[in-house]
Amino acid sequence: MRLLPLDRCQPGVILGKSIYHGNGKVLLTKGTKLTNSLIASLKRFHIYTIYIEDEQSEGIEIVESLPEPVLMEAMEVITHGITNIVELNTNHSNFHGMMKSGRVIRSFQKIFRDILVSLKDNPTALNLLATTKIHDNHVYTHSLNVAIYACQLAIENGLPLKSIEDIGLGAMLHDIGKMYISPEILNKPGKLTQDEFHQMKSHCQIGFDILRKVHEIPLTVAHCAFQHHERIDGTGYPRGLQGEEIHKYAKILSVADVFDAVTSHRVYRPALLPHKGLELLYAGVDTQFDRKQVELFKKCIAIYPQGMTVKLNDGKTGIVSNYNFHSAGRPQIRIIKDEEGQEIKPYEIDLAAADYLTVEIIDADPLLYY
């Protein structure tokens, strides 16, 4: 199985993984032979890459970071939960509202515990590309992705269970204030005006004000919403906090938040590949992001996800076939083309093995996310 940009898919290719709607329903089942009209409708749904089965990638299995049912349920909980909290906030709380908010928070906690258990049971590098979903609303999918990254990062930090759960809840709700920002601003292609940027920035304060009023939500969770755009050197917002003034949970969240934002496709810009997203985080170490968090994050994520096409410095082309957990930048590669770009009988090399120390990945499929 391998990842392929939809633009390069020819009719007749076999879908390697099912494609889901954001609500958890299957849109196309794996094994489907794609036709011109199916490819066209996937494009209309803003699907940019798919997993396909072909001869060259036979036997490459993509390891799921999280089981599909957990992801789908999490999506549902987040979508309903955020809507409910916003509704309760608008209609002012009463006894009924308090009961309801209690239920909502418990549903968040339950699903987050499922995510936590799955991550602990399956200690592989996170590869959130492994699920092809149609994203109707960025706030919901982004919140789920940030929760998964932040959860793994909290585990890597060796934090106690209660802290991990609070970070998870904070991650799932960190952008709740965006529900009050107009979609025109949220999805605006190009630069925001000063006034629009001012409105955009207000989502942190709005989120904090909503969350701190919910009885069942710890104040540290509300601070995740308040502080996730603060930066180490004080250039963040809304308060321009610096270094140690920023809560540890917010430092974890900001790394997870930025990584997911830049590696996700938006209508106004293409996504960065994971290794480029990581470079961007490293560029901001000590100024924007906490060094320790960026370094721990590198250990959690699949920099070169399985199925991705890569070019090596010896001119050969290959597909990432397996991930080396302790050597993130040096996965196992199935070589499929020689230096001249001619297809060859595929063979495997392990970049983490000493024999190949001089071989490096110099490029990953630049079209993958367009």
Ligand SMILES: [Fe+2]
């Ligand atoms: Fe945000």
